[in-house]
Amino acid sequence: MKNKPVLIIALTLVIGFFLGFLTSGIIRNQQLKRFRSFSSAEGFKYRTLRMVEPTEEQKKDLLPVLEKFAKKSQDVRKEYAKEFRNLLKEYHSELKPLLTDEQIQKMESFSQRKPPYKGRRNFQHRPEMRRKRDTLRNR
Numbered sequence: 751m752k753n754k755p756v757l758i759i760a761l762t763l764v765i766g767f768f769l770g771f772l773t774s775g776i777i778r779n780q781q782l783k784r785f786r787s788f789s790s791a792e793g794f795k796y797r798t799l800r801m802v803e804p805t806e807e808q809k810k811d812l813l814p815v816l817e818k819f820a821k822k823s824q825d826v827r828k829e830y831a832k833e834f835r836n837l838l839k840e841y842h843s844e845l846k847p848l849l850t851d852e853q854i855q856k857m858e859s860f861s862q863r864k865p866p867y868k869g870r871r872n873f874q875h876r877p878e879m880r881r882k883r884d885t886l887r888n889r
Contacts, residue, residue, distance in 0.1 A: 791820035 795816045804812055842861075846854055 791817070791824050794820040794823055 795813070798816055799809070799812070802808075802812075842857070845857075849857070
């Protein structure tokens with residue numbers, strides 16, 4: 751009988767921890783989804799239309815402008831990504847002479863673990879994910 755209150759408190763804590771963990775994951779996922787939508791032209795147009803809530807007449811005039819700037823925005827992001835990759839290459843080339851072989855190896859293994867830019871997954875180190883991706887593509 752003495753263990754019953756302790757068990758109830760422990761169970762309540764475990765359930766609270768689990769619910770907090772799930773809630774945190776859901777919130778983080780929603781924020782990431784919103785952030786990712788910035789990189790697509792469709793997301794750009796959707797966000798603007800949702801924000802200004804245009805009438806049908808306004809929408810006809812707005813869509814060409816939105817498409818023009820969505821394309822420009824996407825081009826700027828692609829150019830930024832290209833410039834950033836070039837900056838990282840330059841950084842690595844200047845950094846390597848100052849490092850030991852072990853440090854260089856650590857740096858290279860770290861950069862190989864990161865997925866390529868824009869959320870594309872690198873399936874080289876996870877064959878099960880590569881198979882899953884290929885299965886989905888062949889449907």
